[in-house]
Amino acid sequence: MVDTPMIEIDAVSRYYGIYRALDDVSLDIAAGEFFSLLGPSGCGKTTLLRSIAGFDTPTSGDIRIDGQSAIDLPPNRRPTNMVFQNYAIFPHLNVEENVGYGLKRLKLDAADERQRVGNALEQVRLSHLGKRKAHELSGGQRQRVALARALVMRPKVLLLDEPLSALDKKLREEMQVELRTLQKAVGITFVLVTHDQYEALAMSDRIAVMFGGKIAQVATPKEIYQHPLTRQVADFLGGMNFMQAKITSESAVNLSVETTRFGNVTIAKPKGFTATNGLATIGIRPERLRVLWDDAKADCEVTGHVVDRHYFGEITHLIVDVPGLEKPLSVSETNNFGADDIPVGAPIRLAYDPDALVAMAD
């Protein structure tokens, strides 16, 4: 990471009466980073974003933007700009006037202002719609106007509050790519709030997962998916087969556990882990279990039989009952080899890599 973070969230709490929307949150976001705040509704991610923008004042703690404390600055004096969830396009102005709205305050000369508005519109590929009014735009176009309107201010940080949630699936996926490309092109720090884990995984350099006003984990998408620190994080991002395992030995960084069907393994100990009754929660992602066909052999195998099957086009979810496990395993297999044809009730062998097993704090 760079020496000075672009945004430093320092022990920020926000209470609404006794309700804690943000509970002692600390976080650094580097310059030029695409950072996502991910979590379910009510987890505090929007409150945190609005605190950075200046629309919400934390009860305690400090927020520094580019080294300067911003906690006492009103929104109009912070070097941040926001893309609102509903885009907040001014209904009485056309596209150009919307984009030029903030520039008017800067008292630029007319040609300069036109130039900047033009460039911003070009960046979001809306040059041809400059004279349209807000109500003549589609959802995707409104989103681009909101983006251009914020970017034209050349903020140090661009804040995006669920910017894609109002779009339909296809458009949302297109815009994910486009936003990511745009962010790389302009090099501005992006902070995105989303409740969609795939959106966060696909777009971010790093993700902070939040629950109940607290940050559960901050890491790269890959790290967060492969090594979730807590059961909650693992559950929120994709599927996970959870099971209990007996701890045989414990060091500062590692755990050795004895499982019922996955043998004895030594795995990394997550931060903040505490054992309960000598047991640890471990898990394996459904796609890390592989169906073994015919005589194929693997170093590590479990056996069971299929109890249910769900077809999803390119993949099939198999529910496999393994004797000795408290819950059947969920297996995600591509349909390249005919997983969609495995009959319910058939015996099945599954291969796994012991490295795929993770331990999580509860």
Added chain:
Amino acid sequence: MSGRHGIRKSRWLPVYVTAYLAFLYLPILLLPVFSFNNAASTTFPLAGFTTKWYASLWGNTAMLAAARNSLIVGICVSVLSTGLAICAARAVTRYKFRGQRAATGLLMAPLFLPEIIVAVSLLMIVLQLGLELSLATVILGQTVFCLPYALSVLISGFDGFDRSLEEASLDLGETAIGTFRRVTLPVVAPAIISSLLVSFTISLDEFILAFFLSGTEPTLPVYIWGQLRFAAKLPGVLALGSLMIALSIILITLAEILRRHAENRLKAGAAAHG
């Protein structure tokens, strides 16, 4: 369209609705018809076309004085009630506070009260305070009466006004005052003008409060009331009445167009929420 909801349009219903509309419009269309009738009585068959009743209005100084009074009262009432209603509508649509329902209930109460009781109670308080009845007392009274109407127009106008529009403006570097000038005001302007027009129209046509509170300075309806005793004055009153009806319809149509315009724009503004 019919049948789609399993609700078939019956044949007599449009006929009924048309008859109902005719019933509603009959009285207000009759006045203009007879105001051009060349006879002092309102009987069929019509006696020929004339504009003399309108011409006679022009030299009628008492009527012109009443018209002037109505204009003054109307302007003051519309500005005052719209101003007060702006505060209330903004408070109700933007903030949540305890007693909100009670407060709106009180402001809307004149809709559910016999006007004579409002008039009598105002008369009592004005005389009790030792004030003279004048146009000022009419203005104060009619403002109470116009508030519910102004409030409904403005609440529907402000309702679609998204708080994030103001936040976006602040976020883009604009100050609070600048935001009010550049965003809030232009977006809600049609609703405000619509409320002014509606209040003015109500004030122009309002009789009971003006009758009780106007003292020696009649407004147009009070003036007309005085003329009704004399059968010979009827044609002149019909002409004046027709003009007032025309004015009311023009004002209220303008208000409706503005209100609709504002509503459409805001609806489109909120559409992205889909």
Added chain:
Amino acid sequence: MVALPDSIDVESKQPLAGSRRWASSDEAKGLTLISPTLLYALALLFLPVLIVIAYSFWSQDYLTIDRSFTLENYRVALSEPIYRDLLWRSLTISLAVSLITVTFSYPVAWFISFHGGVHKNLWLFLITVPCWTSYLLRVMSWKVILGYQGVLNTGLMSIGLIDQPVTGLLYNSNAVIITLVHSWAAFAILPIYVSLEKIDRSLIEAAHDLGDNKVWSFLRVTLPLSLPGVISAFLIVMIPTVGDYVTPKLVGGKDGVMIATAIQAQFGKGANWPLGAALSVTTMVIVSAMAGCMVLALKLFVRRIK
């Protein structure tokens, strides 16, 4: 797919956390903003009504007001035949007017809501336009229409339907009722229309799907769901009409006089404010009670059909 903005929905539940925060809270801002309007309404609506109530318990001795508590005014209001009759007539007229107005307006509201198509707003506007014109002028117009030498009589005579004018069109309670029904039509249609608009159309389809015919689905689904609109239509017509002054004066004649004339008299020539106040309060209380009964009756009626 829209997630609730998680800071907004929390804010509404916000209890008070210390006075400094309260000053910048929604609660304080809202109250501050509404206070001018509220004070105005308190001073010129609430306070006057309180004074009317106070006066109704006082008595008048020539030019001075005796502020000792008395129920004498109410005794007079309720037992003097003249006031009792006026009150009774006012109540029956307002009941009749509200029943007729609501009954005749319902199909119109229904038509606009279900068959108004893309022109719903235009229909509504057309219905409300007459109501924005001067009330006094409309009443006057009815006088012109219904008079002995009026439009209706002379019109019918000139096309040969009748030989001589029909008497009894004007100057009785019927004339008052017709005129009031006309005046309040739009006020009844709007609330009914609003509640009809809120009905999810698939509910009616579901009723049909479950075997109801047109009449039953209307009685069991549409009518109960539009009841709130019907009730506010009743209230908004019944309560104000009971105190109408202009209509009885202009078209009511001797048989159509209503209580407002008596109230007005106490503040004019009669000059007995306490009695006038008591008459006002009595009228309001009785009409509110009657309206309450109507609302209950309507609710019971609908519950029985369901």
